[in-house]
Structure formats: C-alpha cells, structure tokens
Amino acid sequence: MVLQKSLTYTLLLTSSLLFTACGSDSNDDSDTTVEESSVRAQDARSYAVDPATLPFDSSEDTTTDTWHGVMDNGAGYRVEVPENWNGILVMWTHGYRGTGEELTVSNPSIREWLIENNYAWAASSYSKNYYDVEAGVEDTNELALKFTTIAEDNGRTLTAPVKTFIVGQSMGGHVAAAAVEQETLSSARNQVLYDGALPMCGVVGGTHEFDYLLDFTFAAQHVAGLGPDSFPADFDQPAIDAVLWDTVPSFTEQGVPTADGLKLEAIARNLSGGDRPVFEAGFRGGYYNVVMGTGGRDGTVNGILEKDLTGNTDTVYQLDNDPSQSAEENTFNNTILRVEGDPTANAPRSEGLRYIPEINGQFTVPVLTIHGLGDLYVPFVHEQIYRRRAIANGSADLLVQRAIRAPGHCDFTADEQITAFSDLANWVINDDKPDGDNVLDAAQVADEAYGCEYSDPARSAFMDACSSLN
Structure with missing residues (x-):
C-alpha cells in the first residue's frame, strides 16, 4: 500500500531533454550533506x-x-x-x-x-x-x-x-x-x-533499484498510451495489460506480448542489463506483475525516507541495442513524463x-x-x-x-x-x-x-x- 503524501517531485515534460546513457548507473555518493533526523512514516510503525x-x-x-x-x-x-x-x-x-x-x-x-x-x-x-x-x-x-x-x-x-x-x-x-x-x-x-x-x-x-522500478512502470504506461501524467503513477494495470499482452504473464504461464508488448520488452531488456540469455523468459514470467505492483510506489520507498528519492531525468529509453536514437526513440523519450528526485532524500546522517x-x-x-x-x-x-x-x-x-x-x-x-x-x-x-x-x-x-x-x-x-x- 502506498502512503499518501504531498510530493516534492519536479514534474518535467519537455521536448528538448539532454540525455546521458545510464545516468543513474553512477556512484551517487557525491552528496555529503548530512540529513538531520526527521520523523518518517517508518518511525511511527510498530513491529x-x-x-x-x-x-x-x-x-x-x-x-x-x-x-x-x-x-x-x-x-x-x-x-x-x-x-x-x-x-x-x-x-x-x-x-x-x-x-x-x-x-x-x-x-x-x-x-x-x-x-x-x-x-x-x-x-x-x-x-x-x-x-x-x-x-x-x-x-x-x-x-x-x-x-x-x-x-x-x-x-x-x-x-x-x-x-x-x-x-x-x-x-x-x-x-x-x-x-x-x-x-x-x-x-x-x-x-x-x-x-x-x-x-x-x-x-x-x-538505490538504483527504485529508479529501475519507476523506469519500467513509466515505460509500460507510455508504450500503452495510458500515461503516466503524475507520480505516484495513477495507472490501471488491466488496461495496460490489454494493450501489451495477448496472454498476460503469470507464475504458471508465460506471457505472449503484442507488438506494443515487444516494444516494452526491448526497453526493459536495455534497462535491466542489455541483451543476454534467459531475459525473455524472465520478462514474460510472473515477476512482470511484481515489478508493475512495486514500481507504482512513491519515491519515499513506502515511508523509509521522508523525501522522494527516485527520478528518471537521465534515463534513456531504447527500443534496440543501437545507442543512437531513432526518430521513434526520440519521440518516446521526449514525451514520457520526467520526474526528479530530491538529492537529499537519502543523505548521510549524523547519528548512523x-x-x-x-x-x-x-x-x-x-x-x-x-x-x-x-x-x-x-x-x-x-x-x-x-x-x-x-x-x-x-x-x-x-x-x-x-x-x-x-x-x-x-x-x-x-x-x-x-x-x-x-x-x-x-x-x-x-x-x-x-x-x-x-x-x-x-x-x-x-x-x-x-x-x-x-x-x-x-x-x-x-x-x-x-x-x-x-
């Protein structure tokens, strides 16, 4: 369940974004700002x-x-x-x-x-x-x-x-x-x-994991022509699945993608590590639904953080293995919703x-x-x-x-x-x-x-x- 909160994200819709391949694949320890203690949703939970x-x-x-x-x-x-x-x-x-x-x-x-x-x-x-x-x-x-x-x-x-x-x-x-x-x-x-x-x-x-989950679910929505236009993303997975799959994946049956589903498969292949054996079976298996469900959370990682962590401003969505951008890829990248995480969301802390x-x-x-x-x-x-x-x-x-x-x-x-x-x-x-x-x-x-x-x-x-x- 996603905790409701006011978002601190910057929502970016622009037709002239400067992309850097694998932008969130860097050592993101450059922020040395020490974040002082604050009250998080996690602090109020009992176990x-x-x-x-x-x-x-x-x-x-x-x-x-x-x-x-x-x-x-x-x-x-x-x-x-x-x-x-x-x-x-x-x-x-x-x-x-x-x-x-x-x-x-x-x-x-x-x-x-x-x-x-x-x-x-x-x-x-x-x-x-x-x-x-x-x-x-x-x-x-x-x-x-x-x-x-x-x-x-x-x-x-x-x-x-x-x-x-x-x-x-x-x-x-x-x-x-x-x-x-x-x-x-x-x-x-x-x-x-x-x-x-x-x-x-x-x-x-x-923390790249949370950028990846956002990238995947945003791409699924965008390929399906159903958004996203906000974050946390307000999306209807059955409607997305109807566009992307002839047979929706499950843990008991491999999915059969439509032509649009094959586009998402190509994007996901590049987001998840590039061309490699067994990827197709993984994409068309039951974890597709887990990723879609998990990726719909907000950038506080369910209240572990007080501020929003994830973003996709530097993500390059690719439909093939060619790093140069085709006209279709340029259109996709220039029209997908861009969100920027708060760089202080996961800052070092003075007490641990x-x-x-x-x-x-x-x-x-x-x-x-x-x-x-x-x-x-x-x-x-x-x-x-x-x-x-x-x-x-x-x-x-x-x-x-x-x-x-x-x-x-x-x-x-x-x-x-x-x-x-x-x-x-x-x-x-x-x-x-x-x-x-x-x-x-x-x-x-x-x-x-x-x-x-x-x-x-x-x-x-x-x-x-x-x-x-x-």
Missing part, C-alpha cells in the same frame, strides 16, 4: 516477533546447539552451532518481508551444508519490516557481536569467531553488500569487520547509517555474487553497476561475479549457492581467488552460452546452449 515462532530443531542426524530469543531492539534471532564448530560464523540476512507488523526469522538457504561442514550461523528477523536496510545491517551486526554472549547465556563457552561471513538474498543481498562498505564501517552504530560477503540476487546497485545504505563499491574484503540473468525484479544491471563502482574505487580485484541461467528472482539451486559460498570461504581462508563472469563486456553477456559456467548442469531449462561445454 513485534511472536516468540512461539522462534524455536527450531537440529536437522536430522546432526548434533548442534540451537538457540533463539529476542534482542532488546525487538528483533528475534536464531543461532545454531555444531558440536565440532570450525570457528567460523555465517550471518544470514533475509530478504524483503513485506509491510506487516510481525517479524520473522528464516534459516539460511544452505543451512544443512553449513552444519555438515561445521560452520555456525545466526540470523535476525530485523527489528522492522518494509525495505529497511539500515535496520537489517544494524540488527545483523548487533547479533554478530552478541554471538559468544548468547552461547554463554545458554551454557556453552565459545571463543570469538576466527572468521565471520555475511550472506543474504535480495534485500538481504543489499544488507550483505552494505555491511562491508567503507561508509558502513565508519558510520554504523554496531560495527563488524566481516571477512567476506556473498550477496545473492542482491540489490548491489543500491543512511536510511538506505549505499553500495559504493568501496570494500576491502572478498565479495562474491551470484545473479540470475532473467531476474526482472532485481535485474542483472545491478551487477554491472556494482562492477563499475568497484573499478572506480579500486575494489575490483576483490569482486567476483557469477551469472546464473535462471529466469526468476533468487532462483538458485542448492549446488549453485553452496559452490559460491565454499569458493568464497576458500578465497578468504586460503587466499585462492575463484573465477567469475565478465559482466561488462556486452558481446560476452549476449553470447548464447553466457552464464553456463556457474549454472547447475542439473537445471531443467535454459541449459541447451551449455551442452557443448559439459
């Missing part, structure tokens, strides 16, 4: 965890200590330590939990493998829901700092971890990436020096992290990512933004990225995740840097076999082009 949901049992045929509880900040937690702990702690960061009042904890997606290999893990519910990455970072860090105290309170004496990793998916990937950023290390209230990070399907382009922590590509520990090529919700372009920022800030040698031939969001097999984590751990512990994919070479990304190297051969679809490599 609680049901203690009855926290207990959990050891996996079958394992011997572990399983602990749970509620921290002073209201966040619930779970901790599991094997009998023969190897001294390494893995902090698990969960994804977006929606807008409800109940806080919930989830176990790591690779829990069984971690325990079998004698890793301990801990996971927080966070103290707040909505897209509150600040809470995710602070609460995860606080739990990591309390790990040995929790063990002692439960009758087991543990030494401090010799290594600590942070691993998460989607919004949790944003948390994991932010946790190792230099800005976080200098401004977080709870500071943890992680030894490595594994963001999976992560929002590693940071930004409300949406930045991902600037400034880190000094190994980071390994995996990302689905067809992901329409948190698209592959995040990996390209992350790489460019790491290059600009001298961190590129510490970043390994892998493309997975998956059409959905966080659509990974257990083997893909386990391989990624074990390779990251080996890198950190033995200084053995693993290989990854080139995410910036357009020709490589567009190759029909791109993403084969690190995709699970057992995948049942989208692996035909990989047969010659196996």
Whole structure:
C-alpha cells in the first residue's frame, strides 16, 4: 500500500531533454550533506516477533546447539552451532518481508551444508519490516557481536569467531553488500569487520533499484498510451495489460506480448542489463506483475525516507541495442513524463547509517555474487553497476561475479549457492581467488552460452546452449 503524501517531485515534460546513457548507473555518493533526523512514516510503525515462532530443531542426524530469543531492539534471532564448530560464523540476512507488523526469522538457504561442514550461523528477523536496510545491517551486526554472549547465556563457552561471513538474498543481498562498505564501517552504530560477503540476487546497485522500478512502470504506461501524467503513477494495470499482452504473464504461464508488448520488452531488456540469455523468459514470467505492483510506489520507498528519492531525468529509453536514437526513440523519450528526485532524500546522517545504505563499491574484503540473468525484479544491471563502482574505487580485484541461467528472482539451486559460498570461504581462508563472469563486456553477456559456467548442469531449462561445454 502506498502512503499518501504531498510530493516534492519536479514534474518535467519537455521536448528538448539532454540525455546521458545510464545516468543513474553512477556512484551517487557525491552528496555529503548530512540529513538531520526527521520523523518518517517508518518511525511511527510498530513491529513485534511472536516468540512461539522462534524455536527450531537440529536437522536430522546432526548434533548442534540451537538457540533463539529476542534482542532488546525487538528483533528475534536464531543461532545454531555444531558440536565440532570450525570457528567460523555465517550471518544470514533475509530478504524483503513485506509491510506487516510481525517479524520473522528464516534459516539460511544452505543451512544443512553449513552444519555438515561445521560452520555456525545466526540470523535476525530485523527489528522492522518494509525495505529497511539500515535496520537489517544494524540488527545483523548487533547479533554478530552478541554471538559468544548468547552461547554463554545458554551454557556453552565459545571463543570469538576466527572468521565471520555475511550472506543474504535480495534485500538481504543489499544488507550483505552494505555491511562491508567503507561508509558502513565508519558510520554504523554496531560495527563488524566481516571477512567476506556473498550477496545473492542482491540489490548491489543500491538505490538504483527504485529508479529501475519507476523506469519500467513509466515505460509500460507510455508504450500503452495510458500515461503516466503524475507520480505516484495513477495507472490501471488491466488496461495496460490489454494493450501489451495477448496472454498476460503469470507464475504458471508465460506471457505472449503484442507488438506494443515487444516494444516494452526491448526497453526493459536495455534497462535491466542489455541483451543476454534467459531475459525473455524472465520478462514474460510472473515477476512482470511484481515489478508493475512495486514500481507504482512513491519515491519515499513506502515511508523509509521522508523525501522522494527516485527520478528518471537521465534515463534513456531504447527500443534496440543501437545507442543512437531513432526518430521513434526520440519521440518516446521526449514525451514520457520526467520526474526528479530530491538529492537529499537519502543523505548521510549524523547519528548512523543512511536510511538506505549505499553500495559504493568501496570494500576491502572478498565479495562474491551470484545473479540470475532473467531476474526482472532485481535485474542483472545491478551487477554491472556494482562492477563499475568497484573499478572506480579500486575494489575490483576483490569482486567476483557469477551469472546464473535462471529466469526468476533468487532462483538458485542448492549446488549453485553452496559452490559460491565454499569458493568464497576458500578465497578468504586460503587466499585462492575463484573465477567469475565478465559482466561488462556486452558481446560476452549476449553470447548464447553466457552464464553456463556457474549454472547447475542439473537445471531443467535454459541449459541447451551449455551442452557443448559439459
């Protein structure tokens, strides 16, 4: 649900806009204005965890200590330590939990493998829901700092971890990436020096995600000839779908686009990372509806911010891979509604992290990512933004990225995740840097076999082009 508020957006309709390709793909940390505390919608919301949901049992045929509880900040937690702990702690960061009042904890997606290999893990519910990455970072860090105290309170004496990793998916990937950023290390209230990070399907382009959602939904409306003429956009998705789809996408049936729908598909391909395998299946799948619903929110990110963040003044909407603008593209770009976000909306704060922590590509520990090529919700372009920022800030040698031939969001097999984590751990512990994919070479990304190297051969679809490599 979108909170109603008076918008501070500048609405721009002009026939002579100067476009810069990938304008929102830059390191947007140039604003050093410190935003003083103000009252946000998020500050007035109440959340609680049901203690009855926290207990959990050891996996079958394992011997572990399983602990749970509620921290002073209201966040619930779970901790599991094997009998023969190897001294390494893995902090698990969960994804977006929606807008409800109940806080919930989830176990790591690779829990069984971690325990079998004698890793301990801990996971927080966070103290707040909505897209509150600040809470995710602070609460995860606080739990990591309390790990040995929790063990002692439960009758087991543990030494401090010799290594600590942070691993998460989607919004949790944003948390994991932010946790190792230099800005976080200098401004977080709870500071943890992680030894490595594994963001999976992560929002590693940071606030670009919200520009992308705006760009996509604006483009859908404009292609359909139904707006937008305001923001938050007042649009009728069934009416848009009637223009764009012969068969509307769902999670059970691939969509069949009309000629206009193919135009949106071309625009979305360029907005989300360029020509690449599996994109078409992702665009024509059920996440189309998720993107349309999420992209209709206002620029305060559902009250996480007080001011409007997102804009599209620098976005170039393209119908093909040619960067030069055709007459049709010029008309499209010159007639679509342009909105400008407030550059102070997510400014640094004097009392802690930004409300949406930045991902600037400034880190000094190994980071390994995996990302689905067809992901329409948190698209592959995040990996390209992350790489460019790491290059600009001298961190590129510490970043390994892998493309997975998956059409959905966080659509990974257990083997893909386990391989990624074990390779990251080996890198950190033995200084053995693993290989990854080139995410910036357009020709490589567009190759029909791109993403084969690190995709699970057992995948049942989208692996035909990989047969010659196996």
